[in-house]
Amino acid sequence: MRVYQDRQIIDALMQFAEHAGATRVARLAPESVCVEDKLAEFCRDPKCPYWGQSMSCPPCVSGPAGFRKLLQSSRHVIVFRIEIESASLHGEDRPEVMRLLHEITAAIELEAKRLGFPEAVGFAGGSCKASFCADQPYCEVIAGDGHCRYPDQARTSMSGYGVNVGELIKSAGWSNHLFPENTTDDHGQLAWVAGLVLLR
Ligand code: SF4
Secondary structure (H helix, E strand, O other), X not given: OHHHHHHHHHHHHHHHHHHHOOOEEEEEOHHHOXXXXXXXXXXXXXXXXXXXXXXXXXXXXXXXXXXXXXXXXXXXXXXXXXXXXXXXXXXXXXXXXXXXXXXXXXXXXXXXXXXXXXXXXXXXXXXXXXXXXXXXXXXXXXXXXXXXXXXXXXXXXXXXXXXXXXXXXXXXXXXXXXXXOOOOOOOOOEEEEEEEEEEO
16 A cells, blocks of 8 residues: 555656656665765865855765665655756856755655655755855854754755765666757757655
């Protein structure tokens, strides 16, 4: 019975994700998510400018060990990606693109909680400090002044947990072919950003 219920909820969540703005959505088994300690270490060395700048990035997160524990208590994983023009991702629109990634991740997580996975937790990419609080002198939580300014929108980044996003995309069955159909040169080249939600 639970298997049947899960399938229905997952179908609904995948549709929800597409309506929220995801280009592609897939369900994965938790054991197919690859976590590598060395990937999380890249946040510190070479040091990301946002290291220690928000509650959702190292060293304030539980890292690969914490993520592996979460995976063990997850029944399913929803992975999604947003495909956009490369110029947007790598240009001045980047903070907005990453903000959209956070917002979609948070929306799927909240919907999953509503539909029957009360401990669902979402992971986005990029620092929330850059996309939500760039004009603020500090992260409200780290400063100890209070709660996150964007609790229903900002999420932690997969990077700080060592999630191998390239392998995640392969596991989802998506190629890295990032050119629109019928395009033979670099014009309009696409890029992607990905997020995931653990269903618990
Ligand atoms: S207050 Fe801003 S920087 Fe701190 S966790 Fe929330 S969104 Fe991120």
